[in-house]
Amino acid sequence: MSMQTLSQLGWRPSYAQHLTLADFEAGYPARVTAVHRSGLSVLSSRGAGSVVLPHHLVDAPSTVAVGDWVLIEHEADRVIRLLERQSLIERVAAGGERRRQSIAANIDTLFIVTSCNDDFNLSRLERYLALACAAGVEPVVVFTKADLSNQASNYVTEAVGTLGEVTVLALNATDATAVAELAPWLEAGRTVAFVGSSGVGKSTLTNGLLGDTSRQTQAIREDDVRGRHTTTAREMFPTASGAWVIDTLGMRELRIGAVESGLGTVFDDIEALAAQCRFRDCHHEGDADCAVQRALADGALDHRRLANYRKLQREAAEAQRTLRE
Ligand SMILES: Nc1nc2c(ncn2[C@@H]2O[C@H](COP(=O)(O)OP(=O)(O)OP(=O)(O)O)[C@@H](O)[C@H]2O)c(=O)[nH]1
Ligand SMILES: [Mg+2]
Ligand SMILES: [Zn+2]
Known part of the structure; x- marks a missing residue:
């Protein structure tokens, strides 16, 4: 190279x-x-x-x-x-050990990929968003397979309505126009990574971005041919625009680490409500004069989102304890 x-x-x-x-x-x-x-x-x-x-x-x-x-x-x-x-984007490995697994370092943008089908899951998107926000990385939600669904705009509307100020795109990853849609995040010297479930189109998007640079990616792989390394799928490739792209393997389970700060960003609506409860240590479970319960009752906040916030808080707290040990 x-x-x-x-x-x-x-x-x-x-x-x-x-x-x-x-x-x-x-x-x-x-x-x-x-x-x-x-x-x-x-x-x-x-x-x-x-x-x-x-x-x-x-x-x-x-x-x-x-x-x-x-x-x-x-x-x-x-x-x-x-x-x-x-x-650093990292997760906690499944299994008893709770080992931290680094996924990608020094990235500028995390593309959270989901497809316009059964893969759509707001709680999982919130989980990925917390990871990105805790790492100080800009998240962009990408809905793929928009060409295969007549629900694409509904998914986007629902995601925008729930996730707040996050950029949300819908595209056909197999089409050349996908590259142009992602171009704003792919200036020379920037680094991006794709995460999401298996089969949602991460590699398809990556390959689209690599364009004419296959000769260069081959050069990186020559080391493997000489048998010096056992290859894993974790690699970073140069895009046609001079950015760097990291494809990742589809994850069945994404356990988050100590991402407390990220939760505050992703769930700032709930935290703002909680600040209005009468009691500072309000549990939002039938406590008197609870702003969170009020928001649930009048439909401003949905039960799923609150439940997911709590679940992620528990997970993050557990990861924090493991870190200290
Ligand atoms: N029609 C259509 N097909 C797509 C789109 N995105 C991905 N596919 C197809 O879906 C299949 C899976 O895509 P991949 O890019 O391999 O998915 P992945 O996210 O890399 O999956 P893993 O590597 O298993 O994590 C391929 O056959 C793609 O051609 C899309 O936007 N539209
Ligand atoms: Mg792939
Ligand atoms: Zn409360």
Whole structure:
């Protein structure tokens, strides 16, 4: 792959604030484009490379993710350390261990993809939104398969009505016009990721965005051919417009981490109501003079949304406790 400047790779001046002169003497910054079991594929101003991870980073509680910036030793293909992230999308793995799984790092926009069919689920959208808001990443809700449904505009209306100020799009992911719809978020040097259930069109959209850059994505994959890495599906690709796109595998279950701050943003309507309850510790369950109960009664707030807010709050609190342990 041709050499890229750091800013083309998504570098921001803020990353340099955490690097000392000694750091620059020891190594150089590179962006992680793929995570493999035995190492990482990276891009830097030197071009593409493969590097190994020191053990303490393999076992870190928050694993290295596609999109991360790392410092690499000048004369050895080895990571010195992970650079401070601007954002991290992570989930809590299913199962007893409750391990955190990094999904994508240092992204600017999270495309939350759902299709205009049975996949439509407001509570799941709220869940993804909380994840994006907690990470400080702009969420964009994308309804795919608008060409297969006569309900598309209803879905959009319902999502806009419930989710507040989030951008919501409906499109046909298989059509070339989809690329133009996403263009505002794909300026050169920006990084975006697609998340959502299996089969909703994440890879279809990704492939559309890659356009004519397949030669470059092949270059990233050559490392695998040489057998140096076992490939996982987590990779970052350059789009035709010079942005970076991270496709993810469809998730059956998205357990959120400690995203309290994100819940405050996504459910600001409920939090504003709660502030008007007579008692500061109101449980909104038959307490006197409760603004939340009043909103439920007059239809301004629906039961599903309140129940989901509570469920996500419990999940986030549990994740917070696990973090502390
Ligand atoms: N007609 C139509 N078909 C679509 C649209 N989006 C996706 N598809 C089709 O749906 C199927 C699944 O699309 P993918 O892009 O593979 O879905 P995905 O989200 O990447 O799924 P996973 O990788 O399993 O998570 C493919 O056959 C696509 O062609 C759309 O907007 N319209
Ligand atoms: Mg896919
Ligand atoms: Zn109340």
